[in-house]
Amino acid sequence: MNNKECFGVCCLLTITLMIGWQAGRYFDQMPVAILNVNQTRTKNALFPFTQTINKIIPNTFSQTSHSKYNFKTGVHVFRHDLIKWNADDNICDNLPPNLKKATLHTAHGDTPIYVHNPSEDIHVSGSLVRSRTWEPHLLNLMAGHLRKDPELQFIDLGANLGVFSLAMAKFGRQVIAVEPLSINLHRFCASIKAGKLTEKITIVYNALSDKRENVSLGIDRRNVGGTYIVNNKNMNKVKGSSVGGQYKDIVMTAKLDDILKLPGFDFKKVIIKMDVEGYENFVLNGGQNFFDQVDVQAVLMEWMWQRSGNAAKEILAFYAKRGYKPYTPGSNSPLKTSLSHAWPVDVIWRKS
Structure with a gap:
């Protein structure tokens, strides 16, 4: 190799080293906030799996896009007013x-949960007070889906x-939780704050339907979880519950499609838990675009009120069309089917 060739090689090596040094400085100075390592490792009776996942995922919408909103309580709540969020x-x-405090047992540790008086809410609140959980087999099922795919979020x-959101x-x-009943939301808000989960959960304070309107909520005696929309035409639900009176709440409905325009919404892949007391067909009819634009991997839903009638046919057709x-x-x-x-x-x- 002559002197000119040696000089050329040395110059090339010098330039390469300088580029590498500058790149290293850039990555060292990148804001940590744009990266989030999602690591999970669980093993207990409620979630009987052990797995560690390390995956770099984008920072989440409630930590970034909600920063312009001044939520004085710390809990992110949005409400659709029939026109906009x-x-x-x-x-x-x-x-x-003096809200009643209980404990919710989860795979990643216990978290506070505020409940109703068990004598007034015998199922969910009663179970949480007695055994620190509610429907653990379904919690396990949902967690199993999330565990398989670190990019899945929960609605x-x-x-x-x-319970499921927490x-x-x-x-x-990240969780988007839709709930229309104020006495539930008071407790849910308290639970989110007590559990330091304000950056993980976004509340939507609406009922869901296939049209936007004001509705009343009916009382299912001794079962706050059985609250239903009064103009619900699902007679299986009405006949199968101890209905009696209405809550004072007049709530606005939104469509599942409206969540696509929720401030900061950027979920690409989700699983859904749907428990809307016989109103499932209306929710799905109002979510055609949502299912077209978001990769909904699975939907857990109550079926007991859909075993007969036209609503069941609508639901079966909706899911069959989408595979x-x-x-x-x-x-x-x-x-x-x-x-x-x-x-x-x-x-x-x-x-x-």
Whole structure:
């Protein structure tokens, strides 16, 4: 190699080293906030899996796009006013005194949850006070789906006291929780703050339907979780509940499609838990675009009010059109749609 060749090689090496040094400085100085390592490791009776996942995922919408809103309580709440989305601080401000506190057991540790008097809410609140959980087999099922895919987020339609939302947020995922009843939201807000989960959960303070309107909420005696929309035409629900009177709440409905325009919404892949007391067909009819634009991997929904009638036919057609199959929770054998009148209380719809 002559002197000119040696000089050329030396120059090339020098330039390469300088580029590498500058690149190193750039990556060292990158804001940590744009990266989030999602690491999970669990093993206990409620979530009997052990797995560690390390994956770099984008920073989440409630930590970034909501920063322009001044949520004085710390809890992110939005409400659709039949025209557009608005931040709503009122529902989480000035909470009633002496709310009853219980504990929710999750795979990633216990978290506080505020409940109703068990004598007035015998199912959900009663179970939480007695055993620190509610429907653990379904919590396990939802967590199992999230565990398989670190990019999945969680949407809770009919959040009630927030059992599923709190558990999935504790798991480390972003949650959108839809709940219309104020006495539930008071407790849910308190639970989010007490559990330090304000950056994980966004509340939507509306009922969902296929049109935007004002509605009243009916009382299911001793079962706050059985609250339903009064103009619900699902007589299976009305006849199967101890209905009596109405809550004072007059709430506005939104469409599932409206969540696509929720400030900061950027979920690409989700699983959904839907418990809307016989109103499922209306929710789905108002979510056609949502299912077209978001990769909904699975939907866990209550079926007990849909075993007969036109609503069941609408729901079956909706999912069939999009290539979903129904399963008993925890089973890998699809249910027969011809026997939908005999399906279990809950079913999970999964993409084929």
